[in-house]
Amino acid sequence: MTLTVDHLGDGRVARWTLTPDGVAREVHEDYRPTLFVGDTAGDLYGRAGGPDPTPPPRNGLSDTLSELRSVLDGQNAVTGLDVEAHRQTFRTDARPLLRVDATSIEAVRTIAGRVRQFGQPDTYTCYNVDFTRQLRFCLETDTPAGPDRSVRDLRTLYLDFPSHVSGVESLPQLSVDGDRVGSSPHEVVSGVRSALDERDPDLLVLSTADLVPLLFETADAYGVEFEFGRRPGYTKLAGESTYTSYGTVGHSPARYTVPGRTIVDESNSFFYHESGLEGCLDLVERSGLPLQELGWASIGRVLTAMQIREARRRDVLVPWRAWRPELFKPASTLDDADRGGTTFAPDVGVHEDVHELDFASLYPNIIRTRNVSPETVRCGCCDSEDVPGVGYSICDRDGYLPEVLGPLIDARSEIKERIPDADDEERERLEAASTAIKWILVSCFGYQGFSNAKFGRIECHEAINAYAREILLDAKTALEEAGWRVVHGIVDSVWVTPADDRDQRPLEVVTAEISEEAGIELEYECAFDWVAFCPMRNSESGALTRYFGKRRGETYPEAGLGDAIKTRGIEGRQRSTPAWVEDVQSEALRVFDETRLPEAVCDVLRRRLRELREGRVDPSALVVDNRVSKDVDDYSMETLTVAALKRAQIEGARLAPGQIVRYVVVDADARGASRVRLAFEDLGRYDTAWYEDAAVRAVESVLAPVGWRESEIRQYLSGTNDETLASF
Numbered sequence: 141m142t143l144t145v146d147h148l149g150d151g152r153v154a155r156w157t158l159t160p161d162g163v164a165r166e167v168h169e170d171y172r173p174t175l176f177v178g179d180t181a182g183d184l185y186g187r188a189g190g191p192d193p194t195p196p197p198r199n200g201l202s203d204t205l206s207e208l209r210s211v212l213d214g215q216n217a218v219t220g221l222d223v224e225a226h227r228q229t230f231r232t233d234a235r236p237l238l239r240v241d242a243t244s245i246e247a248v249r250t251i252a253g254r255v256r257q258f259g260q261p262d263t264y265t266c267y268n269v270d271f272t273r274q275l276r277f278c279l280e281t282d283t284p285a286g287p288d289r290s291v292r293d294l295r296t297l298y299l300d301f302p303s304h305v306s307g308v309e310s311l312p313q314l315s316v317d318g319d320r321v322g323s324s325p326h327e328v329v330s331g332v333r334s335a336l337d338e339r340d341p342d343l344l345v346l347s348t349a350d351l352v353p354l355l356f357e358t359a360d361a362y363g364v365e366f367e368f369g370r371r372p373g374y375t376k377l378a379g380e381s382t383y384t385s386y387g388t389v390g391h392s393p394a395r396y397t398v399p400g401r402t403i404v405d406e407s408n409s410f411f412y413h414e415s416g417l418e419g420c421l422d423l424v425e426r427s428g429l430p431l432q433e434l435g436w437a438s439i440g441r442v443l444t445a446m447q448i449r450e451a452r453r454r455d456v457l458v459p460w461r462a463w464r465p466e467l468f469k470p471a472s473t474l475d476d477a478d479r480g481g482t483t484f485a486p487d488v489g490v491h492e493d494v495h496e497l498d499f500a501s502l503y504p505n506i507i508r509t510r511n512v513s514p515e516t517v518r519c520g521c522c523d524s525e526d527v528p529g530v531g532y533s534i535c536d537r538d539g540y541l542p543e544v545l546g547p548l549i550d551a552r553s554e555i556k557e558r559i560p561d562a563d564d565e566e567r568e569r570l571e572a573a574s575t576a577i578k579w580i581l582v583s584c585f586g587y588q589g590f591s592n593a594k595f596g597r598i599e600c601h602e603a604i605n606a607y608a609r610e611i612l613l614d615a616k617t618a619l620e621e622a623g624w625r626v627v628h629g630i631v632d633s634v635w636v637t638p639a640d641d642r643d644q645r646p647l648e649v650v651t652a653e654i655s656e657e658a659g660i661e662l663e664y665e666c667a668f669d670w671v672a673f674c675p676m677r678n679s680e681s682g683a684l685t686r687y688f689g690k691r692r693g694e695t696y697p698e699a700g701l702g703d704a705i706k707t708r709g710i711e712g713r714q715r716s717t718p719a720w721v722e723d724v725q726s727e728a729l730r731v732f733d734e735t736r737l738p739e740a741v742c743d744v745l746r747r748r749l750r751e752l753r754e755g756r757v758d759p760s761a762l763v764v765d766n767r768v769s770k771d772v773d774d775y776s777m778e779t780l781t782v783a784a785l786k787r788a789q790i791e792g793a794r795l796a797p798g799q800i801v802r803y804v805v806v807d808a809d810a811r812g813a814s815r816v817r818l819a820f821e822d823l824g825r826y827d828t829a830w831y832e833d834a835a836v837r838a839v840e841s842v843l844a845p846v847g848w849r850e851s852e853i854r855q856y857l858s859g860t861n862d863e864t865l866a867s868f
Contacts, residue, residue: 141288143342143430144402145274147245156400158291172219173276176267176457177238177255178228205238217247227456228329230515231541245273267457274430297341301351326362333366349405352396370400382797389769391798404435406709418569419576439583440720447595450544467518477602479532481631482609486673486682489845491627495639496665501587502632504545505660506607513539514597528604528610552577611658622650632683667692671844685709690733701726709712710837720761725746725838738848742856745839759823762804768797787813805830
């Protein structure tokens with residue numbers, strides 16, 4: 141079992157494993173990563189991109205592959221050439237391909253690049269090229285990816301460093317496991333070294349990986365002997381970068397590794413943030429992706445690792461590029477297929493006695509129960525019209541994607557059944573594992589339509605949506621026939637309330653019938669005393685994802701809404717909303733629940749605005765968080781975010797696109813950087829009018845379902861000062 145893997149160069153790899161007293165280091169002296177080369181993609185699918193891959197059989201290499209072999213023979217990056225038979229797709233038999241053994245991990249891409257440059261760009265197809273470093277070693281040596289916790293638990297050390305600071309002079313702000321370790325850079329480095337010596341951690345959780353080079357640079361500057369790992373030095377695996385995903389700009393910081401210890405960069409770890417260490421370790425076992433790499437991996441990368449394992453189990457090579465062409469379809473089919481899930485326009489207003497029903501893991505279960513997989517949709521060997529409304533066929537042969545997702549679906553169901561009876565420690569572990577699996581299941585559908593997905597295919601994406609639309613429409617019909625009125629529905633969820641002047645069949649009976657018909661369980665999510673569906677900001681039409689409601693039987697905790705009120709889409713759910721504005725909205729929701737009176741809610745707002753105007757609000761509760769989408773010079777409008785970026789430049793706090801800038805608005809009407817103060821500066825004043833507007837918008841979201849918009853709220857506030865007792 142593996143703690144971490146260090147590539148030492150010259151074909152040498154050090155594998156570290158847990159022992160009862162520490163770790164063991166095993167050096168593999170002659171590790172040679174491997175890639176494969178096949179003929180053109182047209183050889184697999186035909187020039188027209190036929191549905192069923194039918195490459196011509198052969199006993200040896202083709203002429204073009206033989207020519208490539210002679211070119212690669214003797215190159216410095218190549219240590220061996222051979223002929224091996226493997227499957228190139230899930231629908232083809234094994235046939236001879238060119239196997240290329242590389243001198244190192246870095247040489248794999250070098251060789252693949254030379255292959256692409258030889259001949260026409262589409263002459264060859266490459267396989268097993270872009271595996272991550274540790275995953276590749278584990279796959280090619282059949283090494284388990286996760287640490288063996290039956291030996292002992294991982295020893296963890298947490299280093300926290302403010303993200304807005306940089307440089308050696310800022311090191312005194314660093315803390316180790318919550319405690320400051322020094323008041324000077326020299327003391328900090330010495331303190332970190334002492335903590336490492338005392339704890340001998342296996343896992344370093346860093347608030348930012350920038351600490352790795354910073355600590356080494358500081359140690360050099362002050363003449364302190366320092367080792368972050370269990371051997372000297374560190375390796376920079378990748379530099380920082382900016383990317384765009386589904387229209388959102390993100391920032392990926394630089395990544396580092398140290399010998400013998402795993403690093404998790406908290407600022408760059410989705411799964412650690414969402415499910416903690418236990419959730420990450422659960423996914424390590426399920427995906428085969430080592431902890432060091434899972435720490436920074438996206439959901440798609442973890443899903444791909446699972447797909448790679450299933451592909452290798454079936455002796456299918458992993459393509460470097462997604463080159464499978466989209467099949468021809470007439471415009472009418474494209475119009476039918478190119479749609480998302482079904483949504484029902486919400487009935488704006490407040491509804492009493494509402495029940496929320498959700499299909500359990502709808503998209504993953506569609507994939508599983510309908511055998512939807514990239515190689516089964518429009519397979520070419522089955523003459524059927526299985527997909528509703530689209531007419532695509534689904535192959536009778538089992539697809540690989542259901543095989544990947546099936547164990548995850550079963551595991552999460554089993555985990556959820558065990559949670560109610562578990563003790564606190566076990567419940568925490570189970571909930572972490574459930575959350576980690578949930579994110580894979582949530583994303584598996586969308587990833588099928590991702591252009592760079594290794595095994596994705598747009599027809600697969602279209603088929604899943606078509607099945608989902610039919611399932612939700614059938615559920616709506618069954619519920620209405622049973623005496624229930626659907627007040628909202630979106631993709632896999634429906635909200636129902638008893639229909640007037642109708643007898644209702646019990647929901648548990650109706651949902652059981654729908655579940656049996658669909659082959660997917662329609663779960664009873666919860667009951668609400670009431671639910672309010674919000675209109676759009678500038679329209680009376682219902683907003684699909686903006687609503688709130690009081691869960692039946694829930695009570696309010698001492699602070700906040702807790703689980704008593706479920707909210708979606710309103711200000712309190714938005715990252716950029718200042719804490720004070722969120723608190724105003726929470727209080728407004730509580731009063732709305734107790735009174736249903738817009739006047740009482742506005743009295744809450746009046747009182748909270750008074751404390752704002754009197755300067756009784758802590759400026760730290762007014763911090764706005766916004767994601768930076770461009771470099772400061774690339775913005776054309778002088779927004780508050782631009783002002784914050786300019787101020788960050790003045791303060792020496794560099795921010796790249798995709799990172800978060802945190803600021804307080806001090807004068808929205810001013811110009812330039814003086815409009816804001818950054819969150820780490822001394823905060824003394826704030827722009828009262830700007831935060832008043834933000835609070836009014838938050839309360840408008842609460843009252844819009846009952847017809848009170850901003851104009852009605854401001855009109856009431858400008859009137860009498862008498863306040864209702866409920867506002868207190």
